[in-house]
Amino acid sequence: MKISKSFLVILLLTCVFNCKTKTISSEKNTVSETKKPNILIIHVDDLGFHDLGINGSKIYQTPNIDALAKQSVIFNNAYANYPRCVPSRYAMMTGNYPIQNGNVPDDGFKMDGIPNDKNFVKNIKASGYQTAYFGKWHLGNEESLKDFGYDFSFAAGHAGSPISFLYPFNVAKRGNGKSKKSPIPDVDNVSKAGDYLMDVMTDNVAKYITNTDKNKPFMAMFSFYAVHQPLEAKEKDINRNKEEIKNFDFENQPEFIKEGTGRTKMRQNHPKYAAMVETMDENVGRLLQLLKDLNIDDNTIIVFSSDHGGLSNDGTKKRDLATSNYPLRAGKGWLYDGGIKVPLFVKWTNHFQPKTDDNSIVMLMDVFPTLLDITTNKSLNTNGKSFLPILNNEAEWADRTVFWHSSKARPTNTGDTKSSAIRKGNYKLINWYKEERTELYDISKDPSEMNNISEQNPELTQKLLKELNSWKSKF
Structure with missing residues (x-):
């Protein structure tokens, strides 16, 4: 089959253009990948x-x-x-x-x-x-x-x-x-x-x-x-x-x-x-x-x-x-x-x-x-x-569930005493373990932690306290 010169020229230019475009694109991707x-x-x-x-x-x-x-x-x-x-x-x-x-x-x-x-x-x-x-x-x-x-x-x-x-x-x-x-x-x-x-x-x-x-x-x-x-x-x-x-x-x-x-x-x-x-x-x-x-x-x-x-x-x-x-x-x-x-x-x-x-x-x-x-x-x-x-x-x-433990309290300087805490979703429990005192808060409703709801939610309180103590036992 006979191929015209004009077709070959067009084909050659197309290949050159595509190769050049591909090279430029590759360079851009490389730059974006390596430019940390x-x-x-x-x-x-x-x-x-x-x-x-x-x-x-x-x-x-x-x-x-x-x-x-x-x-x-x-x-x-x-x-x-x-x-x-x-x-x-x-x-x-x-x-x-x-x-x-x-x-x-x-x-x-x-x-x-x-x-x-x-x-x-x-x-x-x-x-x-x-x-x-x-x-x-x-x-x-x-x-x-x-x-x-x-x-x-x-x-x-x-x-x-x-x-x-x-x-x-x-x-x-x-x-x-x-x-x-x-x-x-x-x-x-x-x-x-x-x-x-x-x-x-x-x-x-x-x-x-x-x-x-x-x-x-x-x-x-x-x-x-x-x-x-x-x-x-x-x-x-x-x-x-x-x-x-x-x-x-x-x-x-x-x-x-x-x-x-x-x-x-x-x-x-x-x-x-x-x-x-x-x-x-x-x-x-x-x-x-x-x-x-x-x-x-x-x-x-x-x-x-x-x-x-x-x-x-x-x-x-x-x-x-x-x-x-x-x-x-x-x-x-x-x-x-x-x-x-x-x-x-x-x-x-x-x-x-x-x-x-x-x-x-x-x-x-x-x-x-x-x-x-x-x-x-x-x-x-x-x-x-x-x-x-x-x-x-x-x-x-x-x-998410996260924990805290503060055993080196400073009652003289900052007024705090020994305590541990867990937050699980909206609920946060703080346990003053030496005083055997626990408080529970719904942070989504009470971000100021003024309404202790532990007595109204004994099962949740015990569940969170158990999870907190389990975390502490693995120190």
């Missing part, structure tokens, strides 16, 4: 759920965080694994309940003894990530961060809180200037008179992000020392908040109510704390703007969270309390939601559709399993699990 997202984790110390404008605060102005939340998947049923710093952070970093040597100590955790196949940071790093940690670590010395998988760290080590937020940061501003606290490394060497710790920290996070190898993704965790005590802020911000608080009508809301061995603060009326929250928000805004300026915001996953509830409670020793978690009950140190419910939202532009999830029960121990799932599609089979299906609108975890 950057990750920025912003973790705030002692920030209560209601310390943000988006969560109802009428005192603290947090426009940058509020704007970030509106672009994110917001989890309104997110919990810390413990109502104080060290175990909560241990749980987040390891993806497990904070259980060590058969108990949940309130302090003394170390990040050694975690095998590589259970280490989220090392697994993410092995997939090609630059890793860095800034700020409050409180889980060992500087060397422990490298051992755990972080290439770089700044101002991170034993310190659980600053000696001072005002330069010089490792000199107390009261008494003789000495302190028993661990000093924060690095910061005084890059600071000058008049500097404020949050600003210095943010400067160094920004410097790191700006200078990273642009051919490799980064995972940076910025763990604010704020808004933990000492309550120290910039004078102009304190004065502004004094005026705003003075003119705010708290109506008939009492300033304190009795709780446990002490008091619960019921008003957000501390001008220094308000100033600290607002400075923290400004620094979050600086980092968000930097990502835009570097044109990497669309391909950067941002996780915002807090380690537990705000400091609203004291015990037999009266304290300068920072904030109120109202309408949640109690605060830091307690297993009521005021102590363990935290803000948590996740943003990844063009990947996670912004929404508010009021039903799914998630925990801080789920954060790194989720990040590992996103970056490597792997699971390390820990207590925490990836909530990527929720982010992708493929699942909801409304019926």
Whole structure:
């Protein structure tokens, strides 16, 4: 059969076009598959759920965080694994309940003894990530961060809180200037008179992000020392908040109510704390703007969270309390939601559709399993699990069962006593096991945990208590 020249030319051009199109398409798919997202984790110390404008605060102005939340998947049923710093952070970093040597100590955790196949940071790093940690670590010395998988760290080590937020940061501003606290490394060497710790920290996070190898993704965790005590802020911000608080009508809301061995603060009326929250928000805004300026915001996953509830409670020793978690009950140190419910939202532009999830029960121990799932599609089979299906609108975890155990209570400092808790779906049971006292709440109807329904529901109470004790027996 005779084939015309014109037909051969058309056939040749068609093949060339199709091959070229296929090559371009393949290149695009390859780029999309290999262009892993950057990750920025912003973790705030002692920030209560209601310390943000988006969560109802009428005192603290947090426009940058509020704007970030509106672009994110917001989890309104997110919990810390413990109502104080060290175990909560241990749980987040390891993806497990904070259980060590058969108990949940309130302090003394170390990040050694975690095998590589259970280490989220090392697994993410092995997939090609630059890793860095800034700020409050409180889980060992500087060397422990490298051992755990972080290439770089700044101002991170034993310190659980600053000696001072005002330069010089490792000199107390009261008494003789000495302190028993661990000093924060690095910061005084890059600071000058008049500097404020949050600003210095943010400067160094920004410097790191700006200078990273642009051919490799980064995972940076910025763990604010704020808004933990000492309550120290910039004078102009304190004065502004004094005026705003003075003119705010708290109506008939009492300033304190009795709780446990002490008091619960019921008003957000501390001008220094308000100033600290607002400075923290400004620094979050600086980092968000930097990502835009570097044109990497669309391909950067941002996780915002807090380690537990705000400091609203004291015990037999009266304290300068920072904030109120109202309408949640109690605060830091307690297993009521005021102590363990935290803000948590996740943003990844063009990947996670912004929404508010009021039903799914998630925990801080789920954060790194989720990040590992996103970056490597792997699971390390820990207590925490990836909530990527929720982010992708493929699942909801409304019926999840989760646990807490607090055996190192602080009746002197935060007014709490030894307790354990279980949440199963809408129901939450708290057991003060030394006092043989149990309370049951339907969180969906009673988020303030004021209506104990254990007597009206004896079978459910016993069922949940049995499940809680069964979990504890496996420590």
